[in-house]
Amino acid sequence: MDNRTVKHLLYEQVARIGRAVSSPKRLELLELLAQSDKTVEELAGELSVDVKLTSAHLKALREARLVTVRRQGKYMVYRLSGEDVAALWVALREVAEEHLLELQLQLDRMARDPGALASVTRKALLKQARRGEIVMIDVRPEAEFETAHLPFARSMPLAELKRRLAELPKSRQIVAYCRGPFCMLAGEAVKILQGRGFRARKLADGISEWRAAGMRLESAATD
């Protein structure tokens, strides 16, 4: 086997990973799985696409070894095959944000939305949360919170937010976060809170961004 053939095989393997992350739906699946393990049904629901199509995309991700499956009762539960996969998603998204003008414009528009939190560093935020100067809320579904969440954050799923407003203080700043910069949950939460007279802002980071920056996370087990 000559050099060029070997070389071609090597690049071909890496391109398999590239092909796996070349579809918007598969990227969305990866981001969801970075939050917590999920069944095909759950994933299909989040993406609002057919279960069959979701299954086909998951198969592609499985063939690139980016996810693994296990059976749990009658459900198939998918899981990212490593933290490096979530990091790859973050790296891809950051390159896209850096170089694609269209994406930058879209993100700017989101950032100008009610109460985006741009300039505060992660460490400063952590310090404020530790001291109780701000209240950090995680507005993702509870299962995702239990898998991993930011330190000092309290679970307050968007679906329950309106019912549980009494648990939140009006005196202190509230910081909401969700799955990452592309996720709309925190934006929704902030809109609701501000409408009810709370001082609320949103944080663009999610679990993967936080971890990729080398910051520590907590999970239900460590609480």
Place this chain on the structure above:
Amino acid sequence: MDNRTVKHLLYEQVARIGRAVSSPKRLELLELLAQSDKTVEELAGELSVDVKLTSAHLKALREARLVTVRRQGKYMVYRLSGEDVAALWVALREVAEEHLLELQLQLDRMARDPGALASVTRKALLKQARRGEIVMIDVRPEAEFETAHLPFARSMPLAELKRRLAELPKSRQIVAYCRGPFCMLAGEAVKILQGRGFRARKLADGISEWRAAGMRLESAATD
């Protein structure tokens, strides 16, 4: 514009990057461009493919904003649009190495090749080179060396190696490196050197790996 539409647009943009890195030829182009700026002709030559096809692939990379072009006389010179693009290539390759069994087997086979240097840390290597205990040679074409090279390395392009053997010591260990783990130049060099009685080993790292690990590089200007 509703949430789902915005979301779709965002993921679609990132998928553009994914699509750009989903072809082995384009990945090879990115790695070559991570070494130094190059013309279409040079790139086509390195890949041993038609100039027309190379141009088409470069167009795809340009549309994903991963490379930029400038005209220089009658040549079009391509350049990576940022260090983060080289870092993305490294991240992709590392995920592939970690998860794709086929790729691991292939790399193992290469590692068992004459004199792979696996266990030495980058810092230890640097220290040995600084002290002159080893001789680091960069076997890439000279233009790539001039753009950036590892500290304490000497340019010794593979094409000139046989003619310039007299410049190398038989008393000390020689460490050859090239473009990265997928590049064959260093392996070739080691084979030649060992055949002539030199103590030679190869380093898998190239410029991008070295930089991605947070290590400093040198360029012709800083020499």
Place this chain on the structure above:
DNA sequence: CAATCAGTCTAATGATCGTTAGAATGTTTG
């Protein structure tokens, strides 16, 4: 200014991908 040269654009080929519907598989539940 005509000839040359590097590179891109256009058109056409077959191969691959995304999507959908229908059949098949394997597990749980009565």
Place this chain on the structure above:
DNA sequence: CAAACATTCTAACGATCATTAGACTGATTG
């Protein structure tokens, strides 16, 4: 063990992609 259910596999459609050859563009050179 039969019915219900979650998921995957198979087949088929059109859309997109890789590749090639031929026409075209823009700069350089005589």
